[in-house]
Amino acid sequence: MSQLLIQLDRISKEYVNDGIKTPVLFDVSFNINEGEFLAIMGPSGSGKSTLMHILGFLDTASSGKYLFKGQDVSSLDDNKLALMRRHEVGFVFQAFNLLPRTTVLDNVTLPMVYGKIPLSKRKEMALNALNVVGLEHRLDHLSNQLSGGERQRVAIARAVANHPSIIFADEPTGNLDTKTSIEVLEMFQRLNREGKTILMITHEQEAANYAKRIITIRDGKVVSDK
């Protein structure tokens, strides 16, 4: 029986700019269990990115309750949010966001710098992570010497290196061609089969189809969950 990882209870978010309130999310409620591969789909402007930011501790909800592993994280301060990101979450971004002109090894060990992992353990952990994405032979290459697909695989290695509870992927195939997109999506599927919980944001149905569950969002509301 899989464990409950995330519970969202009527999460709403509105941005206030010059006194004008812009609502982005309305009463979003769903749960995520450990071991799920969930895709959140929706057109641009639907609020899916905001939802991921709240789930990934980069932002907080205006109202509603967010329980992570049973703990209420709705109103954590900046510092505690940073610690949650550090210990519970791995991110994969559309633009890869690797450190420029920096070796693959240093990129993958970056989360360990903040996790205060001892220096002696880092290389082994990084090698394990790179092994998962098949790039262990690229250890000493600089990030700008890699192809787009390889960069995203390094980013995935970076996301899994610290053994987080969940991996958030924000349009991970948005900057990739079809062939490498499929490679990356299959990699997520494999990671999921190995037990990783994955939440992927996408606006492409083909990409979403690789997930086991798809939540569709439109105008800040959940319109389907299957």
Next chain:
Amino acid sequence: MLWNDLVKSSTISIKRNKSRSALTILGIVIGIASVILMLSIGKSAEGLILSQVADLGSDLLFVEASAGDPTQGPPNPFIEQTITLDDAEAIEKTELFGAVSAILASTNTVSHEQESLFASINGIDEGYIDIFPADLLYGRFFTESDIESNARVAVLGKDLAEDLFGDQDPAGMKVKVGNVSFRVIGVFDEQGTRFFQDLDTQMSIPVTTMQKDLMGVDHVSYLVARTLPDIDLDYAKDEVRFVLRDEHNIDNPQRDLDLDDFYVSSQSDAEDIIGVVGSVLTLLLSSIAAISLLVGGIGIMNIMLVSVKERTREIGLRKAIGATRKEIMQQFLAEAVLLTLTGGIIGVLGGIMASTFIALVAKQFLSDWSLHIPINAIVLGVIVATVVGIAFGVYPAKQAANLDPIEALRYE
């Protein structure tokens, strides 16, 4: 963040922009180098001056013509020549001094046959050698009768004698000063420098001859007196003032030094003045160094702000993977400090090199110049560099720490 991670990430980002980093720290390098250089030169110069003064001995009094106290305010340009040989005699009568000597100095052409050169000429008396002991290479020094009779005799410095006479024995030879002819009665052994004057190129003649035959004056340049062993110097000074006011008919019961037409000083006064000059000079150079460090610091701040802007996405990423505000702040502060510290260390080395070079050059002209590398200045330089890094790194580091991770990640 662990210490070595902090150092490593700072080193990497500084190395990533090598030439920019180098240019940025130039201001700090120059600032710190000039601190080291000026303190080194100051120390060496002070040591040199003090060694020149200390050679005189601490029991000497000097009496010069003066309007007012030269340690209070700028010197008065309208100084009458008020010191005479009578003053010397009056001072001698106090019985506080083992020797009193009057000196009248000038420069003139000194010639022998075809040789002719410009030299300092000192009018002195028989007491001079008791105050400034000197050996004679050969011949004799002036006697009391030489002085009283305005004898046209001369004692030459060693180098002057060699320049004029070469290998010849100068004793009994004639030298001319202007049109006046003198007989050489002796040559001093090597004496070196005193008050930055090369004594070996000077010519000495009786002070009376100097007054009457060469200059046509009644005054002397200054008096020197050596106190007897048990006499307190300040007491002797007061006595000399008392005697001279009497001699010069000055009514000055308040003992206001500004009313006197003479000034009595000792070696410790000279040391005090040198000390004051030294600290004014140090203050001046320190403010130049401070300005250069300020400008350097602003340069660091500027480049750190550029760096924060350029690395907005990187900061966003670091925040996304769990860096706290404090850690981002630490990282950028560490970078600024590493920059300025590198500048500081290069500056210290540059300052030492420049000081050494200047000492080598100065030695050519001033043989007593010695190289001082002030250790406290090096420590100070490194500390100042670190402080500049922190002071000017805080603002850019705060900017970095306060970035919103979502916006930073999207920044193009």
